[in-house]
Amino acid sequence: MTARVGIVLFPGSNRDIDALNALRVAGAEPVVLWHESVDLEGVSAILIPGGFAYGDYLRAGVIARFSPVMRAVASFAEAGGPVLGICNGFQVLAEARLVPGALLRNRGLRFVCREVALLPEHLDTPFTREVGARRPLRMPVAHGEGCYYADDATLDALERDGGVLWRYANPDGSVAGPDDPGNPNGSLCGIAGVRNAAGNVAGLMPHPETAVEAILGSDDGLGIIRSLVVSAAEYAATGAVSGTSTRTLAGGAA
């Protein structure tokens, strides 16, 4: 059975077509979900694509947080469904408190659009299970507010519980600290993407969905998209995703 994966479309989303293509390349059936609807149309995973939802007014992602579709996404996440936010989608998830931390303005103040190298931290999560090996993955970033920030207690918890899924890497393969050349935005501890404590919601700033075919310059992002698709199929078949603990948390505080 082909996994059905929802793509949330806000006014101002602009990577939705890339996400659509990536999901098709990865063997899924993409389903576009309009921001004013609370009907997730029976999808078994959700991808929140990049862009500038609601113009990024006030703070990137914050207006989107209060949209009808995000209420449905929050319920879906609480029930254990896999959710991946990319770039602006990560900002939306952070503002919605579905993943820990916040994305601040880039340390260099500029919008940064270039290729980065990304180190996957764990290879057994719903978002990295198809990545294959812990090697630097080449894909683009394109954002003005991508500087990952969390307070010390949150950072400690992330490191302790394996909550960091991707870090920026320097050309020599080492983790890129805030001031290193491999770090495009000053993110603490080189953090490019994290997941929630339950493990079924993740966000990252780089764009795996635009690096899924050799003709795009890199297909290193395909493993991440395929991971989501495999997790969607598993969730559809079993009602749970391996590598997560949402079952024990179901019914907890939103």
Added chain:
Amino acid sequence: MSELPAYRFAVNVTPKPGILDPQGRAVEKSLPHLGIAGVSDVRVGRRVELTVRAADATAARGVVDKLASELLSNPLMELFDVEALG
């Protein structure tokens, strides 16, 4: 609802102490070009002004506090204060 009295507020949102504020830093670095010395700790925030109609000033203030903490600021990285403008 239009019979309720109107209260005007300003919400000032600033980056928390200790949070890197690259905008503030950029402003500060530009000051020597203006020949200005002795200015430090520049922090850039935002100000939102709004009118609330509510039964009384306390109720209006409650509405502003709620929307300031849930929407206008992100408590992970920002502080806010509320000013009554009358």
